[in-house]
């Protein structure tokens with residue numbers, strides 16, 4: 639198979655295309671012929687930092703590191719204990735999180751419990767765009783945020799991968815949704831159904847609203863999270879995507895009399911099944927704004943690394 643190996647942590651030039659044997663599956667695994675790969679910020683963070691690679695692999699860094707967690711494709715082979723999938727099935731999933739998903743490859747081995755049948759409404763590109771971002775948004779809005787009808791919910795980076803799913807899920811639950819992004823993304827964000835748009839570059843967002851019930855903070859900055867705490871009403875809930883910030887924000891949370899919880903997304907076919915239902919009923923849809931070929935995968939990662947991606951960036955595999 640063809641794959642991108644991470645030769646050593648660092649810049650994009652360290653992703654090198656290589657020809658390797660296809661993975662050998664265990665009895666509870668499925669071998670997927672890759673059709674599309676979703677690119678996420680964690681791919682870039684692990685590429686850049688040996689510490690983050692060590693953290694995500696819980697210290698078990700293999701000799702050959704293949705990045706990538708999101709995949710959509712066709713089942714090629716199933717292990718003896720697999721009953722839910724058969725060769726030819728179209729599937730998608732967030733693979734082996736935490737751990738290495740190794741989806742930057744033309745064949746991927748995945749635990750059957752981490753996969754779901756691809757909803758018919760999605761092509762392979764849209765399906766590969768979905769798992770990590772939608773499952774993170776689900777955990778933030780539904781599982782941890784427990785967003786309810788008519789609550790005022792502020793979603794930062796509503797134009798990003800996680801944010802654009804979080805907006806759609808919160809709207810589905812009947813919340814009043816305010817999304818932030820820069821002005822160039824206004825029509826994208828309002829098109830998702832937000833009730834208000836805040837251009838965070840025009841004026842600090844905390845000068846543009848107050849007293850919200852829930853903030854979903856997707857920004858990788860303690861200072862930004864502290865500003866989010868300042869716009870919550872007493873008893874409000876902060877959901878943040880950088881769980882390692884917990885100790886830095888505990889005292890400010892207490893002082894503001896609000897709660898705060900960090901998200902860490904895990905592979906789960908069950909959660910993907912819930913998301914698949916919302917997709918089938920047309921309540922949520924991934925928005926893919928750029929598609930690259932397999933040879934252009936490093937270019938796709940560079941766009942995600944810029945922090946300016948709108949919606950999702952996907953690599954198509956022939």
Ligand SMILES: NC(=O)c1ccc[n+]([C@@H]2O[C@H](COP(=O)([O-])OP(=O)(O)OC[C@H]3O[C@@H](n4cnc5c(N)ncnc54)[C@H](OP(=O)(O)O)[C@@H]3O)[C@@H](O)[C@H]2O)c1
Pocket residue numbers: 678679680683770771774794795796797798799800801818819820821822823838856857858879880881901902903942945946947948949
């Ligand atoms: N803990 C977990 O389990 C978990 C899971 C998934 C993701 N994450 C993390 O969550 C973060 C977001 O992920 P993502 O996939 O949504 O990222 P993304 O798609 O790369 O986000 C890009 C978007 O962020 C917007 N943005 C950047 N700075 C902003 C700011 N200060 N205020 C408002 N919008 C801003 C940009 O809009 P403009 O160009 O208009 O600024 C752009 O559209 C990443 O740090 C990722 O690592 C954590």
